[in-house]
Each structure stands twice: as C-alpha cells, then as structure tokens.
Amino acid sequence: MAKKKRVSYIRGKGVSKLRLAYENHEVERHQNIEHYKDIVYQCGKCGTCRTVYKDAYWSRICPSGEFGQFEAYFLGGKNLLSWAVTSDKLKWSEDLAKIFYHCSVCLACTQQCQIPEIHHYAGEWLMAMREEAVRLGFGPMPEQARYTEHINKEHNPYMEKHEDRTNWLPSHIKQSPDAKIAYFVGCTTSYREQNVAIATAEILNSLQIEFKILKDERCCGSPVYMTGQAEKAKKIAEENVKMFKDEGIEKIITSCAGCYRTLKETYPKKFGLDHGIEVIHMPKFLLDMVNSGELKFNKEINMKITYHDPCHIGRHMGIYEPPRKVLNKIPGIELVEMDRNRHNAWCCGSGGGVRSAFKDLSTFAADERIEEAKGTSAEAIVSCCPFCLNQFKTHIKDNEIKAFDIAELARKAI
Ligand code: SF4
Ligand code: SF4
Numbered sequence: 001m002a003k004k005k006r007v008s009y010i011r012g013k014g015v016s017k018l019r020l021a022y023e024n025h026e027v028e029r030h031q032n033i034e035h036y037k038d039i040v041y042q043c044g045k046c047g048t049c050r051t052v053y054k055d056a057y058w059s060r061i062c063p064s065g066e067f068g069q070f071e072a073y074f075l076g077g078k079n080l081l082s083w084a085v086t087s088d089k090l091k092w093s094e095d096l097a098k099i100f101y102h103c104s105v106c107l108a109c110t111q112q113c114q115i116p117e118i119h120h121y122a123g124e125w126l127m128a129m130r131e132e133a134v135r136l137g138f139g140p141m142p143e144q145a146r147y148t149e150h151i152n153k154e155h156n157p158y159m160e161k162h163e164d165r166t167n168w169l170p171s172h173i174k175q176s177p178d179a180k181i182a183y184f185v186g187c188t189t190s191y192r193e194q195n196v197a198i199a200t201a202e203i204l205n206s207l208q209i210e211f212k213i214l215k216d217e218r219c220c221g222s223p224v225y226m227t228g229q230a231e232k233a234k235k236i237a238e239e240n241v242k243m244f245k246d247e248g249i250e251k252i253i254t255s256c257a258g259c260y261r262t263l264k265e266t267y268p269k270k271f272g273l274d275h276g277i278e279v280i281h282m283p284k285f286l287l288d289m290v291n292s293g294e295l296k297f298n299k300e301i302n303m304k305i306t307y308h309d310p311c312h313i314g315r316h317m318g319i320y321e322p323p324r325k326v327l328n329k330i331p332g333i334e335l336v337e338m339d340r341n342r343h344n345a346w347c348c349g350s351g352g353g354v355r356s357a358f359k360d361l362s363t364f365a366a367d368e369r370i371e372e373a374k375g376t377s378a379e380a381i382v383s384c385c386p387f388c389l390n391q392f393k394t395h396i397k398d399n400e401i402k403a404f405d406i407a408e409l410a411r412k413a414i
Contacts, residue, residue, distance in 0.1 A: 016057050027121055027219055030270040033128040039117045040125060043079035049109035050074050055280045056339045061145035061267035063347050063365035063367035072099050075109035075122060081123055085132075100129045102361060104354045105226060106347035107315040113408050123316075130228025140227040141357035148224050148232060155218035156187040157356075165217060167316035173201045176210035182249045184263065186256035186386065187219050193386040196255050200282060204253075206414055214247060218385065219319070222262040227353040227364040234271045240274060241267065251278040253285050255407065257312035257385035258351070265317065272408035281313055283323040283384045283406050290329050292402035305404075307335060309345040323384050323406055330413045336376045346372060348383075350391040355378040356358075361387035366395040382406055 027039060051058045052067055062064050065074035072081060078100065084090035103126060110122040133139030139146065147157035154162045168190060183204060189197045203213050218240060225233035241264075244252070256258040264279040280288075289295035307327060313319040320342040327335050340346045349355065349365025370392060373381040380402040383389050392403040 004103065007143055012312050022306065025309055029121070029124050031124065031128065031359070033082065033086055033132050035349050036121065036128060037124040039121065040083045040086070042115050042117055043083075043113075044074055044115070045076045047074070047076060048114060049076060049112045049366075051342060052344045053112040053114065056341075056344050059340050059344075059346075061108045061340070061344065061346065063106070063349055063361065063368070066111075067361045067364045068099075068102060073102060075113065075118075075126075077101070077122075078126065078129070079101070079118070079122070082129055085129075090137050092138055094138055097133040098141070100126070100133060101139060101141050101144075101227070101353060102347055102358055103352060104311070104349060104362075104365065105325065106311040106349045108311075108347060110314060111343045121155065121248075124297060128227075130226075131230050132228075134228040134230075140229060140353065143356040144223070144227040144229075144353045147176060147356055148227070148229060151219045151221075151224060151236070152232070155193060157219065157223045158187060158191045160191045165190050166213065167202070167267075168197050169243055170198060173198075173207050175212045177212060177250075179210040180213040180248055180250040181209060181248070182209040182244070182252050184220070184252045184254045185213060185217060186254060186259040187253045188386040189215075189279075190388050193405065196386050196389070196405040196407050199405070200255055200405040203286075203295075203411055203414065207289060211253070212247075214243060214249075216243060220256075220259045220262045221352065222258040222266070223356075225266055226258075226351065230270065231254070233266075234319035236285060237267050237271050237273055241273050244275060244277055249277055251280065254279065254281055255405070257281065257310035257317075258387060263310040281319070281322075281384065282313055283326050284319070286326045286406070286410055287304065287322045290326060295410075295414070297330045297410070299413050301330055301409060302332040302340065303380060303409075304336060304376075304378045305382045305409075306338050306373050306376045306379045307341070308373065308381050308383040308388055309342055310383055310388050311345070311347050311351055312385065314345060315343055325384075325408065326406060327382065330409060333409070336378055338372045338376055340372065348388045348391045350387045354383045355391065362391070363395060366391050370396055370401065380404050381410075382409060 019212045071077040107123045113119045221233040221236035227309040260281040267273040355362040
C-alpha cells in the first residue's frame with residue numbers, strides 16, 4: 001500500500017495550492033473530473049459540511065442543501081454523485097446536472113470538511129462536474145445559456161447595450177489616456193451599481209492616481225466560466241488580455257470580487273494566460289493607500305455596520321481582513337460581526353449562475369443573510385462586491401437595513 005504523505009492543512013484559507021495527497025498522486029487544481037475521481041471517494045458522508053464545524057454555534061452553512069432539503073444538494077451528496085458518474089454507476093441526465101447547478105459554488109461546505117483533500121479541492125470538482133455537464137450537453141441551464149449569448153454579442157450578462165456601458169461616467173471624472181492603471185469597472189457596477197463606480201473613480205481622482213477606464217471594457221467572463229463553459233470563457237479572457245496589452249495596462253483595480261478572482265486567478269491558472277498584470281481589489285488598494293498615509297478619512301460616518309464576506313474574495317481567494325481594516329479606519333464606523341463571518345460566511349445567493357437560473361434558491365440565501373445582518377442591530381450591511389450589494393438591495397424589504405459598498409463609505413469619509 002502506498003505510504004501516506006503528510007499534507008499541510010490551512011484551515012479557513014480557501015482553496016490551496018498544489019499538494020501531494022498520496023505518493024504518486026499529485027492533486028492539481030483546475031482539472032477535469034477524471035483527475036479527482038479517486039479523492040472524491042474519500043468523503044465519509046458524515047454530514048459535517050452541512051454546518052459550521054467550529055465557531056458560529058454549528059449554524060447551517062449550505063444554501064443549496066438547506067433549500068433542497070435532500071442529501072444530494074449538500075457536498076456529501078454531490079461527492080457521492082460525482083463518484084457514481086465517474087465510476088459508471090450513474091448516467092448523466094438533466095436532473096443530475098440541475099443538482100450541480102443548484103449550488104452557488106460558495107465553497108462554505110469545503111471549509112467545514114476536515115479531510116484535507118476535500119477541504120482544499122472540493123471546489124475544483126464542483127466546477128469540473130459543471131464543465132462535464134456542458135461537454136455532454138446537459139449544461140448550462142437555459143437562463144445561463146441566454147446570458148452567455150448576450151455576453152458574446154453585447155459583452156454583459158444584463159441584456160444591456162454595450163454602447164451604454166459607460167453611461168454612469170460623470171463629466172467631472174478625470175482620466176489619463178496614457179495611464180498604465182486601469183479601473184476595471186465590471187458589468188454589475190457599470191449597469192446596476194453605478195454609485196460604486198462613481199465613488200471609486202472619485203476616490204482615484206482625489207488621490208491623483210493616473211488611471212483610465214478601458215475604451216472597450218467588456219465582461220471578464222466570470223458568469224460564463226462559473227457555469228462550466230470554460231472554453232467560451234477562455235475566448236473572452238484571451239480577447240480581454242489582448243486589449244489590456246494593446247492599451248499598455250500594467251495594473252488593474254477592480255470593484256467586483258468576481259472580476260478580481262477571474263482576472264487574477266482564473267486567467268493565469270485555468271486558462272494559462274500569464275498576463276503579468278498586477279490585479280488589485282478595491283479594499284486592498286484602499287488599505288495600501290491608508291497605510292502609506294496617502295488616503296486619510298477626515299469625515300465621521302456615524303453608523304453601526306456589519307460586513308459581508310463575498311465568496312469570491314473570501315473563500316475563493318483567502319482575503320478576509322483588508323476590508324475590515326479599512327472600515328475600522330473610518331471615524332465613527334462601528335463594525336459588528338455576524339455569527340457566520342470570514343470563511344464561515346453564509347453566501348448571499350447571487351453567484352455561480354444561481355441568481356439567473358434558480359431565483360427561489362437565490363432569494364432563500366439572500367433573505368437568510370439579510371436576517372442575520374439585521375440580527376446584529378447594524379444599520380447597514382457593507383460588502384465589496386457589487387453583485388452581493390445588488391442582491392441585498394433587491395431583497396431588503398421595507399428599508400429595514402441599508403446596503404453599501406466599501407467604496408461608497410470610503411468616498412463619504414474623505
Ligand atoms: S465532504 Fe467531508 S464533511 Fe462532507 S460528508 Fe464528505 S467527509 Fe463529511
Ligand atoms: S458550494 Fe455552497 S451551495 Fe454549493 S454545496 Fe457547497 S456550501 Fe452548498
């Protein structure tokens with residue numbers, strides 16, 4: 001029997017880098033489902049991934065499972081199904097594909113599993129199963145196919161015109177045509193949360209950062225990639241990288257957690273597009289500016305807030321502290337935590353194609369997060385992803401709690 005090698009185990013850090021699981025078996029990220037079929041079977045079907053393993057009072061953690069109320073929707077069930085199809089014990093079907101798409105790929109379940117290979121790699125096979133569904137013609141879901149078509153035509157998933165993308169841009173924003181820094185606004189910020197774009201551009205102007213918005217900015221491809229359409233997403237990525245290079249971009253600042261993860265992680269690691277461009281998410285940029293003394297918050301914002309960790313920068317990228325540090329620097333802000341925070345945060349229910357394809361599941365997840373935020377007595381839920389923000393604003397009833405992006409608060413405090 002092969003001797004087991006000890007794997008290093010970094011709890012709460014999200015998906016890890018390459019690790020040796022067993023001798024002669026190097027587990028890699030971003031592979032097809034065949035690559036994972038042996039380690040999927042390590043799942044003991046114990047159900048630990050249904051609740052927060054430690055802290056947060058063993059709260060429930062999986063929107064898909066809690067909504068579906070059936071084992072197949074939890075990670076343990078998805079593992080068993082993945083093993084069954086890769087061992088020819090179960091055939092692909094539309095119903096099977098639907099189960100895998102009934103998941104926001106929030107990765108909260110992976111954080112709870114104490115089997116290192118599952119903890120670190122389950123997110124990889126949740127994605128690999130979607131890619132397999134697409135390859136076999138069972139995915140994506142019809143609504144996801146519709147927005148993909150629109151992205152290919154108009155470069156956004158919101159059924160908006162490409163020519164309207166910069167309608168949010170006010171005339172007082174100063175750009176530098178030769179800048180090497182691009183503010184990558186993203187589709188949600190451009191079309192749905194323009195306040196975030198304006199606040200971000202105004203902050204950059206106030207710091208006298210030479211930046212520009214790409215003349216022909218387009219969707220980063222995240223909604224296409226996250227629904228298993230890797231080949232189509234790769235084509236979008238290649239076109240984007242060419243545009244960045246043609247425009248002489250060396251650094252990109254993003255508002256959106258999904259754009260950030262896609263440009264920084266998916267482009268080079270999944271698509272092999274080693275663009276060499278520095279990609280930074282707005283909260284980290286703000287923190288760097290505060291730490292260097294270039295950004296000062298002079299105005300008080302007297303508000304009790306709670307912070308929602310977006311899955312795409314939290315569990316997907318391991319970034320939890322910079323947004324909190326920035327918020328704590330704003331005078332008058334009182335930051336209180338929800339029970340489920342950082343790697344244990346409950347997903348807002350907008351990601352992974354869920355919001356377009358399964359509105360009931362998406363609403364279920366959003367409502368639960370909003371209730372949790374209200375339970376802290378905070379006046380506002382703050383995030384740093386326009387998709388989460390838009391999800392909260394859509395589902396908050398009777399103005400019982402407000403929702404902001406971190407850039408909006410930072411702008412007010414300058
Ligand atoms: S994924 Fe991990 S926690 Fe979930 S059932 Fe399997 S072994 Fe248990
Ligand atoms: S990724 Fe999120 S929604 Fe999907 S099974 Fe895991 S916890 Fe549930």
